[in-house]
Amino acid sequence: MKVQQVSVFLENKSGRLAEVTRVLARAGINIRALCIADTSDFGILRLIVNDVDKAMTVLKDNDFTASKTDVVAVEVPDTPGGLSRILDILEHHAINVEYMYAFVERSSDNAIIMFRFDDNDKAIATLSAAGITILKGEKVYSI
Amino acid sequence: MIWNEHYETMPREELEALQLKRLQTTVERVYATVPFYRKKFDEMGLKPSHIKTLKDLKLLPFTVKTDLRDNYPFGLFSVPMEHVVRVHASSGTTGKPIVVGYTRRDIDTWAELMARTLTAAGIHKGDIVHNAYGYGLFTGGLGAHYGAEKIGASVIPISGGNTKRQIMIMKDFGPTALTCTPSYALHLADVAREMGLDPAKDFRLRVGCFGAEPWSENMRQQIEKTFNIDAIDIFGLSEVIGPGVSTECLEAKNGLHVFEDHFIPEIIDPKTGEPLPYGEQGELVFTSITKEAFPVIRYRTRDISSLNCEICKCGRTFVRMARVTGRTDDMLIIRGVNVFPSQIESALMQIEGLEPHYMLIVDRKDNLDTLEVQVEVNEKVFSDEVKKLEQLEKRVVRDIKELFGITCKCTLVEPKTIQRSEGKAQRVIDKRKI
Numbered sequence: 405m406k407v408q409q410v411s412v413f414l415e416n417k418s419g420r421l422a423e424v425t426r427v428l429a430r431a432g433i434n435i436r437a438l439c440i441a442d443t444s445d446f447g448i449l450r451l452i453v454n455d456v457d458k459a460m461t462v463l464k465d466n467d468f469t470a471s472k473t474d475v476v477a478v479e480v481p482d483t484p485g486g487l488s489r490i491l492d493i494l495e496h497h498a499i500n501v502e503y504m505y506a507f508v509e510r511s512s513d514n515a516i517i518m519f520r521f522d523d524n525d526k527a528i529a530t531l532s533a534a535g536i537t538i539l540k541g542e543k544v545y546s547i
Numbered sequence: 548m549i550w551n552e553h554y555e556t557m558p559r560e561e562l563e564a565l566q567l568k569r570l571q572t573t574v575e576r577v578y579a580t581v582p583f584y585r586k587k588f589d590e591m592g593l594k595p596s597h598i599k600t601l602k603d604l605k606l607l608p609f610t611v612k613t614d615l616r617d618n619y620p621f622g623l624f625s626v627p628m629e630h631v632v633r634v635h636a637s638s639g640t641t642g643k644p645i646v647v648g649y650t651r652r653d654i655d656t657w658a659e660l661m662a663r664t665l666t667a668a669g670i671h672k673g674d675i676v677h678n679a680y681g682y683g684l685f686t687g688g689l690g691a692h693y694g695a696e697k698i699g700a701s702v703i704p705i706s707g708g709n710t711k712r713q714i715m716i717m718k719d720f721g722p723t724a725l726t727c728t729p730s731y732a733l734h735l736a737d738v739a740r741e742m743g744l745d746p747a748k749d750f751r752l753r754v755g756c757f758g759a760e761p762w763s764e765n766m767r768q769q770i771e772k773t774f775n776i777d778a779i780d781i782f783g784l785s786e787v788i789g790p791g792v793s794t795e796c797l798e799a800k801n802g803l804h805v806f807e808d809h810f811i812p813e814i815i816d817p818k819t820g821e822p823l824p825y826g827e828q829g830e831l832v833f834t835s836i837t838k839e840a841f842p843v844i845r846y847r848t849r850d851i852s853s854l855n856c857e858i859c860k861c862g863r864t865f866v867r868m869a870r871v872t873g874r875t876d877d878m879l880i881i882r883g884v885n886v887f888p889s890q891i892e893s894a895l896m897q898i899e900g901l902e903p904h905y906m907l908i909v910d911r912k913d914n915l916d917t918l919e920v921q922v923e924v925n926e927k928v929f930s931d932e933v934k935k936l937e938q939l940e941k942r943v944v945r946d947i948k949e950l951f952g953i954t955c956k957c958t959l960v961e962p963k964t965i966q967r968s969e970g971k972a973q974r975v976i977d978k979r980k981i
């Protein structure tokens with residue numbers, strides 16, 4: 405039920421993000437979702453792409469430090485309180501969110517949010533039990 | 548293994564008698580043939596006959612790098628040019644290089660010393676030596692070459708550069724020994740991996756002799772693991788002869804045996820010039836006692852080391868100098884604290900996963916020295932979480948604070964952003980304008 409995210413180390417200087425998107429585009433890889441966490445001197449780029457292994461190879465060939473990370477794609481009802489209900493469930497079960505970001509595309513009428521939990525498996529089990537839809541990797545890569 | 552049992556295991560008393568005789572001959576020779584030395588001796592009221600015991604070595608004047616430069620190119624040669632069969636020169640980054648000369652016998656001596664060096668590393672006839680030290684005016688390439696030929700090994704005289712081609716040759720020719728600078732060895736490994744090879748499995752290498760730049764114990768471990776070889780530290784400098792001044796033995800890998808039948812080592816206090824006893828750290832000084840074309844008297848190397856006179860398990864009776872941990876002129880003084888880049892390297896290498904690709908940037912802001920340590924982030928230390936990378940930065944800052952009491956800034960940088968050197972690695976940028 406997990407989705408593989410590609411994480412890339414970036415120095416905080418102009419042009420590095422553009423360079424990543426350029427090398428991926430040149431290899432015909434589509435970026436489905438993207439988020440950057442940064443500090444004053446470095447950033448971590450998190451990407452959901454349509455071809456994880458190819459993206460890893462292309463990035464390494466271009467001297468980027470990259471790794472694969474498991475994240476969870478959660479369908480969030482596009483109604484008021486949709487996200488807060490999910491966060492409440494997680495808090496109730498003492499599951500920490502390391503980070504989260506929204507997916508650009510939508511699945512039917514729902515938004516998709518990518519979560520990185522301290523315990524992904526526990527989060528998946530808990531959310532599924534509460535009737536929340538977790539999207540499979542294949543589905544997410546091809547949206 | 549020992550190449551020359553007679554000299555390398557000579558009892559100390561006999562060795563010292565030999566050293567004295569050779570020292571006296573050298574002092575007489577330079578006094579008679581080199582105006583620079585004669586003038587210096589005369590100014591001090593010193594005659595060659597004053598050297599009666601080895602302890603009298605300290606009566607002799609020091610020779611420093613600028614003396615060699617001032618006598619550019621051939622002013623310190625002790626034989627007429629027609630007896631000089633070879634010259635080498637140091638890479639002068641500033642101004643004129645230092646030129647050294649060799650007679651036929653000096654070349655033979657040098658080959659003998661490099662034969663001893665390679666033998667101490669376990670290299671023998673039947674080995675294939677991939678010699679990636681630079682050939683040319685630099686002494687590394689030809690020095691190792693002559694030694695390898697003398698022991699009867701097969702030499703690949705590849706010299707430096709064109710790394711991809713080197714990898715191809717290492718894969719196809721199957722060398723069993725590698726000779727190059729330690730930073731170039733790591734560069735070879737990087738390039739091999741880029742070419743889809745595993746340096747630990749895809750080569751036949753068994754051993755490497757690395758020198759010509761300071762490196763650390765941790766870097767040794769990394770090279771040994773990366774290539775699955777024994778990595779031996781070798782030492783030399785062109786002013787003294789080139790490589791072949793001292794070497795570690797495979798048996799102990801703990802300190803470099805100085806070929807004392809050819810060179811007398813001393814450790815001095817770099818500030819006062821006073822000789823220091825065995826075990827104390829200071830500046831390494833060499834006097835050559837067999838060289839003909841370019842003898843040196845008490846040459847101050849600016850290298851920081853110490854001497855250990857304990858008997859080694861390999862059977863050699865020669866003293867061992869500690870791995871050179873830095874140079875008196877590499878030494879950075881940051882907020883009044885003496886800092887050797889190699890000490891910082893050791894600290895970084897204690898951190899699991901970090902590679903010795905770092906850069907130190909020293910600056911001065913508001914009259915206060917600042918130190919920035921740039922470290923490359925590889926896959927082993929990378930994390931998708933900001934806090935984990937921040938922990939890595941904090942760890943570097945804390946470890947350096949513990950070591951020197953200096954608070955530095957640690958900056959994580961992308962791989963390959965720190966220059967890989969094929970010769971001596973540039974580790975420090977000092978922006979201070981004092």
Ligand SMILES: [Zn+2]
Pocket residue numbers: 795796798799804859860861862863
């Ligand atoms: Zn030994």
